[in-house]
Each structure stands twice: as structure tokens, then as C-alpha cells.
Amino acid sequence: MVKQERAARTRRALIQAAAETFAGEGYVLASLPAISERAGVSKGALHFHFESKDALARAVEDEAARAVERIIDSAQRRPGLTRLELLADVMRGLMARIAGDAVVRAGFQMDGDVTRKGSRAFSRRWQAWVGEVLREAERDGELAEGVSSRAMATTVVAATVGLRVLAASDETWRSGSQVEQVWSVLLSGPVARQGS
Secondary structure (H helix, E strand, O other): HHHHHHHHHHHHHHHHHHHHHHHOOOOOOOHHHHHHHOOOOOOOHHHHHOOOOOHHHHHHHHHHHHHHHHHHHHHOOOOOHHHHHHHHHHHHHHHHHHHHOOOOHHHHHOOOOOOOOOOOHHHHHHHHHHHHHHHHHHHHHOOOOOOOHHHHHHHHHHHHHHHHHHHOOHHHHHHHHHHHHHHHHHHHOOOOOOOO
């Protein structure tokens, strides 16, 4: 039992150290020796848990995805939210986690890294969930006339990715006020009415 607990702690330390390294240096520049040193474990221990840097990156992405699922689950338990309020709430929670959690930040950051072949699962999961929520909002009559769930989903996903990219180099983009500004524009109907 003690051995299993120690192995689980080592694995968590490696995932955290990898996330901090990937978030700070990017996937390509991150090295396994730097990650093992940051985690305070030997290179042998790292290779016992992860056969490659890509396997370690997938573990970071999986942990980040679980964190996002917990954000979604928590928001869905709040009573009385419309689908649009739910989506805005989750996006706020997501950006707060990106700001304060290296694992979530690295998960999103690596997902957009073109040097990692086959990586896009994180964005696809997010896009699928946003699309589903907005289809429900459209079905329930929450969207303005002429606004399709598909167009709104494209906009929300693009805004999320844009905030994540901007936040990588400028922490002010991680703030709640930036998310509020995005939602203010999304929900206000930015096109002025023509007429009289």
C-alpha cells in the first residue's frame, strides 16, 4: 500500500512538473531531464511512469480534461441556469483555472501545438460540449432570432482559443474582466438595427 501511494505521488509530481514546464517553455523545448529535476525524481522514475515525452504530455492533457469536466459538472449542478448562463459560467471557470492551474493551462496550450501530431482531443471535446449546449439553447428559444447555434458555437470556441493564446503571453487576458467583456458582446447582439 505504501509503495502504491508513493508511486501515485510520484506520478502526480511528474504530471505537475511537466505541466509547469510545458506551460512555461512549450512542448518542443521541454526536456525530460528538466521535468524529472523539477519533480524531484530520478530520470529512471520518470521513465518507469512514462515511456516518452508524448506519453507525459497526454497524461497532462487527460488531467486537464478531467479538470474541465469537473468545472462543467459543478456549473451544471447550479439550479435555474439557462443554457447560455451555464456556458458563460463554465467559460469563466475555465479561464480562472487556466490562470491558476498549470495543468489546465498546459493542456489547452499543448492542444494547439502543431508540433504534436494527433493532439487536438482537448479542443474537440470543448467544441463538442459548447455545440451541444448551444443546440439546447437554440431548441429552448434562448438565442435571438437569426442566430444559429452553429454560428454561436464557432464564435464561443474561437473566443476561448483566442483568450487562451493571448493569455499565454499576457496574464491580463486570463482575468475575469476579459471573459465578461467577451460575454457582454456575445449576448448584446453587436449588430445595430437599421431603420427609420
